[in-house]
Amino acid sequence: ETSKASNFIHQMIENDLAAGAHDKVVTRFPPEPNGYLHIGHAKSICLNFGTAEKFGGVCNLRFDDTNPEKESQEYIDAIMSDVSWLGFKWGGDVRYTSDYFQQLFDWAVHLIKEGKAYVCDLSPEDARDYRGNFTTPGRNSPFRDRSVEENLELFEKMKNGEFAEGACSLRAKIDMASPSMILRDPMLYRILHMAHHQTGDKWCIYPIYDFAHGQSDAIEGITHSLCTLEFEEHRPLYDWFIENLPVPAQPKQTEFARLNINYTVTSKRKLKQLVDEHIVESWNDPRMPTISGLRRRGYTPGSIRNFCDSIGVTRSNSTVDMGMLEASIREDLDSSAPRAMCVTQPLKVTITNYDDAAEEWFELPAHPKDETMGVRTVPFTRNLLIEQDDFAEVPPRKWKRLTQGVAVRLRGSYVITCDEVIKDEAGNVVELKCSYDPATKGENPVGYKAKGVVHWVSADNSLPCEVRMYDRLFTEENPDGDKERDFKDFINPESLVVLSNARVELGLKDVPAESRFQFERTGYFCVDSDSSSDKLVFNRTVGLRDSWAK
Ligand code: ATP
Ligand code: MG
Ligand code: MG
Known part of the structure; x- marks a missing residue:
């Protein structure tokens, strides 16, 4: 070794x-x-x-x-x-x-x-x-x-x-x-x-x-x-x-x-203040740099050990980038975490040319690079949900997702085209009327192109869940660096965003706490200890790539 x-x-x-x-x-x-x-x-x-x-x-x-x-x-x-x-x-x-x-x-x-x-x-x-x-x-x-x-x-x-x-x-x-x-x-x-x-x-x-x-x-x-x-x-x-x-x-x-790691503090005294003053929920709040917090966040023991191994042991003090710790869990989960689809902020999609009574089951690999992990099956129905962010009425340049009149593939199933956008009185997009192309099951469409691939779940046949989007606890690289100000002034207000109307694919029913997944296109997640069979709760461990805005 x-x-x-x-x-x-x-x-x-x-x-x-x-x-x-x-x-x-x-x-x-x-x-x-x-x-x-x-x-x-x-x-x-x-x-x-x-x-x-x-x-x-x-x-x-x-x-x-x-x-x-x-x-x-x-x-x-x-x-x-x-x-x-x-x-x-x-x-x-x-x-x-x-x-x-x-x-x-x-x-x-x-x-x-x-x-x-x-x-x-x-x-x-x-x-x-x-x-x-x-x-x-x-x-x-x-x-x-x-x-x-x-x-x-x-x-x-x-x-x-x-x-x-x-x-x-x-x-x-x-x-x-x-x-x-x-x-x-x-x-x-x-x-x-x-x-x-x-x-x-x-x-x-x-x-x-x-x-x-x-x-x-x-x-x-x-x-x-x-x-x-x-x-x-x-x-x-x-x-x-x-x-x-x-x-x-x-x-x-x-x-x-x-x-020392940036964007966090490593002093028990300061971490205790965060707990005592209810700035975080507990010592094992998934935003805490505690071992129990990292565990609840979805870190594996191996990822922490690899990280410690990779930083080396020397006699000069320095600060390690949080991105290195995040990279070590990302690397671990990329190979070990089964894939699943979860729509964190749903937008209704109705497939107008799909029979209301019909239901088809698609087989998707549990892991794209590891056949030994087997397959999962997901139901396709007339009423679907996609991510709100995967639709834009006025798309930016090079948009690879859905917009009116454009075709995209729903991951592992058909190519759909958005025909009509339905809005509420306030002008918010509340539903997309789409049509599917029956010839695109495992085949490329003929005569036109799908712009991109988006994830989805069946609205009728998926599981409700809460998704806790965790991010770095502090907005500053060195929260204790400013002698005039308290480190608690630099708490990231978006270090936790709770999305309570999320839906995840059916196969995740009754997954035990600490199970880890890659939600396709969204990030790595693990099942929180608050999770129950009535309401699954997932914690975001880390995004798919390093996207911290510097
Ligand atoms: P804190 O300042 O967070 O209270 P501490 O050093 O007082 O830390 P101890 O419980 O005394 O905490 O630490 C146990 C061991 O862990 C000690 O040998 C200490 O040197 C080591 N240790 C504590 N913090 C760090 C750190 N940030 N990096 C490496 N080793 C550490
Ligand atoms: Mg001490
Ligand atoms: Mg000590």
Whole structure:
């Protein structure tokens, strides 16, 4: 198996293995359960699980749950379901950083005993002030020289709930003048009087990410701890803990570039705002860049994995075009999705020379390039429906669809000619009276030409459905790019257009949710979970070609 794009991490691991640094590759995917996973996480999932797969190792799923304020079981369940849906299997049971709270606490005590950690009573604001900045060294906290005994006693009291939130914290004693800001006596534990979704009321002090992450990696024997570039400046601290604690292994952190995609946002915090403020329906709204949203939109796991594979893994941040993600599902569905005809905005067509009582069944291939997918049969009757957009009273130049006096082929059946246009009082076209040419079943017309091909359904013998035309969620390439304006100002008002009078061919009766189709000439669609046998509901996954107006 060869990756299409460059992946510097795979090259690095090959070197490590050649040098005999590890017997086995162990990675982990460490989401915080404070939201649903998005397409950016898919990159990390594909990298971590894909790397383990490639080198015959394992990838753990670890919930990085050190922040009970924002976390919940709902998110844990959703994350497990998304990772599985993408087709990955984690090694052993799911893990939680909270499983290691006792060990982490013991290691904190170890640092205190070694004179490398102290309880500090500075308020968060004062601590920030003491830290200095990139040009000014920090100042030592007045609490830095507390004795080991006093620190042990105070830390025990912190753990026992004897202090209010913010009253004190445990900090590492490293170097307040370090050029690396993260080494200026970073916080290890904070007080939070709050129940935790896994540990209940057992703890009221919680470790900071930096104190938990590398040690959890060490406990699990992670060989390669892969994270995004914003953690690069945390690496000296990651290494400091590994060097200064009796950990069972020596994991190494390597950073790679986050995935950013234009016309959307990939930040759980922002996606949560869209849900909380009812700008979208839910985390799995088909417009969301969440894995569950993409799934409901009609994306396949393979298309997301291919996309992640094709963008490569590097150390330079960049923005990927949404068109690339769309192209990957289009490519997948072009070969895998059966074809069907759906008229999304119907216009009545009456075939005046076709007997009212007659009905014929036409056989059409389920897929034009794949005979193994079989055929479908569609009924032809006197009353038909075509797309309103496939008729123009005053056609533009090179018009290949219907207009008065012109012949077109109805896909897979006869050539018809429009003889008369019927309008309502307001002047809207409400019906076309057409005639069909009985000699054109599978044959070209004699003496004249059909201008083009349009799709259709029988008005009497088709299924009512709702079609949800989804489009990009934002009108701007970079919705967070304008510092003066909120990203929510750039929501695309046409990101969802509901067409509730659509009709689809009969064969789609009772198709299960998530079935995917190409509606001929219209786009790729999938059956929504709101769909029922009374009313089918289809979501547009993507158009037939890239038509986003730039
Ligand atoms: P967000 O900013 O959306 O909350 P996060 O990084 O805080 O993202 P985590 O749950 O901590 O979310 O992420 C789990 C893993 O996924 C981390 O290793 C993180 O680096 C990675 N990850 C998150 N977002 C992206 C992204 N856009 N591209 C690549 N990897 C990502
Ligand atoms: Mg994070
Ligand atoms: Mg986050």
